[in-house]
Amino acid sequence: MTFALFVQYALSGITVGSVYAIVAIGFNIIYCTTGIINFAQGEFLIVGAMTAISLAQVAPLPVAILGAVLITTALGAVVELVFIRQVRNASVLRLIIITIGLSILIREAMLHVWDEQVRSLPYFTGTAVSTVTLLGAHISPQVLWVLGVSAVIVTALTLFFRYTTTGRAMRACADDRMAARLCGVNDRWMVTLSFMLSAGIGALAGCVVSPITQTQYDMGAPLAIKGFTVAILGGLGNSMAAVAAGLFLGLLEAFVVSVLPASYKEVVALVVLLLILVFRPSGLFARRETSALRAA
Amino acid sequence: MKRLRIYYPVLAAAILIVLLHLVLAVTGKIYYMTQVTMSAYYALVVIGLCLLMGYAGQISLGHAGFFAIGGYTVAVLTTHNLSHYRAASWAESLRSLGMLVQWRNLYEQDVLSFSPWVAFLAALLLAGVIAVMIGLPVIRLKGHYLAMATLGFGLIIYRIVLGAKLFGQADGISNLPPFHLVGSLQVNGRAPFRVQNYYIAWVAVLAAMVLGLNLIHSRVGRALRSIHQSEEAAHSLGIDTYRYKLATFVLSALLAAVGGALLTHYNGSIGPSEATVMKSVRYVAIVAVGGMANLWGTMVMGVLLNFLSLRGVFGSYDDAVFGAILIGVMLFAPQGLLRVPRLRAIFFVGRASSLAVQKLVRAQRAAVLRTKATCARRSHG
Numbered sequence: 001m002t003f004a005l006f007v008q009y010a011l012s013g014i015t016v017g018s019v020y021a022i023v024a025i026g027f028n029i030i031y032c033t034t035g036i037i038n039f040a041q042g043e044f045l046i047v048g049a050m051t052a053i054s055l056a057q058v059a060p061l062p063v064a065i066l067g068a069v070l071i072t073t074a075l076g077a078v079v080e081l082v083f084i085r086q087v088r089n090a091s092v093l094r095l096i097i098i099t100i101g102l103s104i105l106i107r108e109a110m111l112h113v114w115d116e117q118v119r120s121l122p123y124f125t126g127t128a129v130s131t132v133t134l135l136g137a138h139i140s141p142q143v144l145w146v147l148g149v150s151a152v153i154v155t156a157l158t159l160f161f162r163y164t165t166t167g168r169a170m171r172a173c174a175d176d177r178m179a180a181r182l183c184g185v186n187d188r189w190m191v192t193l194s195f196m197l198s199a200g201i202g203a204l205a206g207c208v209v210s211p212i213t214q215t216q217y218d219m220g221a222p223l224a225i226k227g228f229t230v231a232i233l234g235g236l237g238n239s240m241a242a243v244a245a246g247l248f249l250g251l252l253e254a255f256v257v258s259v260l261p262a263s264y265k266e267v268v269a270l271v272v273l274l275l276i277l278v279f280r281p282s283g284l285f286a287r288r289e290t291s292a293l294r295a296a
Numbered sequence: 297m298k299r300l301r302i303y304y305p306v307l308a309a310a311i312l313i314v315l316l317h318l319v320l321a322v323t324g325k326i327y328y329m330t331q332v333t334m335s336a337y338y339a340l341v342v343i344g345l346c347l348l349m350g351y352a353g354q355i356s357l358g359h360a361g362f363f364a365i366g367g368y369t370v371a372v373l374t375t376h377n378l379s380h381y382r383a384a385s386w387a388e389s390l391r392s393l394g395m396l397v398q399w400r401n402l403y404e405q406d407v408l409s410f411s412p413w414v415a416f417l418a419a420l421l422l423a424g425v426i427a428v429m430i431g432l433p434v435i436r437l438k439g440h441y442l443a444m445a446t447l448g449f450g451l452i453i454y455r456i457v458l459g460a461k462l463f464g465q466a467d468g469i470s471n472l473p474p475f476h477l478v479g480s481l482q483v484n485g486r487a488p489f490r491v492q493n494y495y496i497a498w499v500a501v502l503a504a505m506v507l508g509l510n511l512i513h514s515r516v517g518r519a520l521r522s523i524h525q526s527e528e529a530a531h532s533l534g535i536d537t538y539r540y541k542l543a544t545f546v547l548s549a550l551l552a553a554v555g556g557a558l559l560t561h562y563n564g565s566i567g568p569s570e571a572t573v574m575k576s577v578r579y580v581a582i583v584a585v586g587g588m589a590n591l592w593g594t595m596v597m598g599v600l601l602n603f604l605s606l607r608g609v610f611g612s613y614d615d616a617v618f619g620a621i622l623i624g625v626m627l628f629a630p631q632g633l634l635r636v637p638r639l640r641a642i643f644f645v646g647r648a649s650s651l652a653v654q655k656l657v658r659a660q661r662a663a664v665l666r667t668k669a670t671c672a673r674r675s676h677g
Contacts, residue, residue: 087627092440096440101626104616104618105623108616112612266451271452273445274445274452277448
């Protein structure tokens with residue numbers, strides 16, 4: 001493998017990996033405030049991309065993307081208000097089943113709205129054939145967009161959770177909901193907000209990656225599985241570790257393609273998922289005492 | 297005599313099955329029997345899943361994987377042509393034992409392959425071994441982790457049958473021979489065999505029901521229910537929760553494999569669509585709408601919903617219907633649809649005064665505690 005080819009593989013791995021990381025962060029935001037794994041997380045990305053594709057036909061691209069993010073954020077709010085809020089104190093089994101049902105409904109709705117055609121947003125800058133040369137590798141400028149937007153999302157979220165009152169209130173809910181409520185935090189709205197936030201960043205990620213990976217109504221579930229694998233790898237609830245884990249999985253997949261047939265690429269992520277669930281369900285970076293708590 | 301009471305519904309079901317046959321014959325809808333037969337084989341899967349989800353309280357999003365393992369194993373073994381090795385000594389000896397059979401497929405080709413009985417047993421063995429291998433590590437997991445792990449397992453099976461040449465990739469495997477059970481009885485999807493296959497499928501379902509009923513009314517069943525209610529409590533009473541959960545997992549996987557193997561013989565073919573996650577989710581939806589810990593409800597719903605789906609009643613909303621069922625049941629009737637008191641409560645009482653509700657909740661909580669105690673006393677008193 002030449003150095004240029006190595007860079008090529010590495011960059012494609014980092015690109016996919018950063019999308020996985022954003023899906024994983026979406027999982028984490030909701031998991032932290034509610035203890036729910038939202039199986040419909042992947043659908044948010046596809047809804048976002050599909051809406052943007054439709055809006056882009058009548059509006060300039062940035063407006064279309066903004067509109068798509070807002071609409072998907074609203075969808076996140078609806079999901080929480082209409083479904084999740086109705087089942088307080090439900091068992092985990094029940095919540096899992098509800099979010100699975102939601103993912104199916106959203107997917108089927110998309111099938112009837114946008115049919116099964118593969119679509120994509122136009123490239124943000126340049127065209128499908130334009131390239132940037134980096135360390136001898138030729139890459140699409142869209143890759144840089146993906147990396148840039150992912151970096152912005154992660155930084156913005158970190159700042160939001162650390163320095164704004166709302167962000168800190170959400171973290172307080174994640175730590176101890178009862179205590180947060182006693183301090184005057186409106187915990188119900190924090191849950192709604194967490195759904196909106198993870199739907200919104202999901203939609204943005206879906207838009208940015210759409211020119212590269214294309215978008216089809218049923219692509220949400222595989223993304224959700226990868227995102228979950230990454231979330232578990234990093235340790236559920238640990239968003240910074242999710243970034244590292246996302247890049248790891250993306251790179252692993254990218255380099256596995258050079259050894260195995262491409263149709264088995266999916267299996268790699270699944271095997272990683274099973275291995276991590278079996279051997280270290282608390283994640284690669286978890287400390288011993290926290291892992292004992294989280295596995296329960 | 298009291299113990300026999302749990303089997304009365306089996307007798308009633310048998311009578312209803314014969315009645316259904318008569319109704320279909322009288323109304324000239326005898327061709328519906330084909331879909332009823334197929335639905336019955338799908339019901340085998342949900343009966344097993346009901347034991348796992350409803351009684352042991354463990355979710356599985358990978359049961360379509362076990363169904364596919366059963367179906368694909370018999371498909372490969374009964375259609376893979378070994379004529380090439382006809383002269384080999386191992387082929388000779390297997391043939392003299394009756395394990396290999398010579399038959400002629402739809403294209404008038406001579407095929408030497410494993411006999412359906414050998415294939416069937418091999419399918420069960422394989423599904424059992426895989427279930428143990430997957431179950432050993434995975435069944436220790438809880439909640440979301442277990443859901444995702446079984447989902448991952450199902451996806452791996454799907455990817456394998458879709459990717460491997462041996463399994464026919466996207467086309468699947470077709471042209472299976474009929475499965476000669478005993479005498480002239482055979483699992484065969486062609487029209488002249490419709491009636492006997494209707495009864496073969498139902499015998500399989502009722503046998504599974506008897507097995508399931510036996511299990512849940514035994515010491516094992518009580519242990520499982522106590523695991524469902526509180527695993528820690530069950531554990532502290534000395535119930536080997538891990539072993540019980542694993543055993544139930546393997547049993548449900550075997551039932552799924554039996555359903556897969558028999559349906560594949562009946563259809564004469566199997567494709568990768570049987571291994572999709574959506575199939576697994578459907579099975580979960582059926583158990584949910586059947587009432588989780590309700591074998592009869594699950595069985596009836598399994599036959600009914602699959603029948604409607606196979607008849608194409610749901611049209612292009614097929615998957616959406618199952619998604620809506622999942623959400624609807626979990627939101628409004630987590631105990632399933634087939635519980636009359638609950639239906640009455642929803643439709644007639646509506647929003648009772650909060651005081652009455654609180655009273656009800658308190659009474660229920662007490663009842664749960666009492667059951668827990670009884671369960672524990674009965675199985676380990």
